[in-house]
Amino acid sequence: MITTVIIVLVILYFLKDLFSDIRSVNPLDAAKQESPVVEGKFTPKTLCKYNGSDDPKIFMAVKGRVFDVSQGATFYGPGGPYENFAGRDASRGLAKNSFELELLTPLDQPLDTLEDLTPEERESLDSWEEHFENKYKIIGTLHGENEK
Ligand code: HEM
CATH class of the missing domain: 3.10.120.10 (Cytochrome b5-like heme/steroid binding domain)
Structure with a gap:
């Protein structure tokens, strides 16, 4: 039982990391950080x-x-x-x-x-x-x- 809880917690921990990584590479965020687009x-x-x-x-x-x-x-x-x-x-x-x-x-x-x-x-x-x-x-x- 305790092993199952630990495994679930470990999985949740990695999933949290995965989601925060996805958020940080969100193209909208990246675009916001870049300087404004200028004419070509x-x-x-x-x-x-x-x-x-x-x-x-x-x-x-x-x-x-x-x-x-x-x-x-x-x-x-x-x-x-x-x-x-x-x-x-x-x-x-x-x-x-x-x-x-x-x-x-x-x-x-x-x-x-x-x-x-x-x-x-x-x-x-x-x-x-x-x-x-x-x-x-x-x-x-x-x-x-x-x-x-
Ligand atoms: C008195 C003579 C000159 C000296 C001692 C000199 C020195 C230098 C130095 C040390 C660099 C940096 C190189 C690097 O770190 O990549 C550089 C880059 C450069 N030099 Fe000169 N330079 C001279 C004349 C000129 C002239 C006459 C031009 C005109 C076209 C010129 C245009 C450039 C350009 C465009 C760069 C590149 C900058 C960049 O990478 O954006 N230099 N020069």
Whole structure:
């Protein structure tokens, strides 16, 4: 009799654990913990607020795709060495290994086609792209203002 009670108690104990595990992986709970969903399609103007100061999130476009680089805030956040890239299309700067402001396409101009890049610059850009693919999440794409 006592053995049956013990077995039942042990089973109940494990069932309780099982249910609390299920609760903790409830997708609704997980979604609540994640940051709010942001748009998947950006234009240079909608992207630029994600620069770590107007919005705490930091997004950066590379070859038409938008990466969430918020984790790299020490690089891209305000005062960071690559803060110019935050909220912008960084492709040309990455291709030319320069974070100079003049390499960023002004917000009111069409998207940079990158057509004039040399093979070496393309290679440099591609290897940066690979670096970002391995490190950060892609959260959207970059589009021209008139091409939504
Ligand atoms: C003075 C020369 C430079 C030094 C000493 C330097 C140093 C560094 C260091 C130490 C890292 C961190 C590497 C890591 O922990 O993964 C880094 C990352 C990086 N650097 Fe530089 N850098 C220099 C120039 C540049 C230039 C000119 C660019 C322009 C494209 C650049 C763009 C980047 C980017 C995009 C990252 C990656 C950050 C990330 O993983 O999100 N750096 N740099």
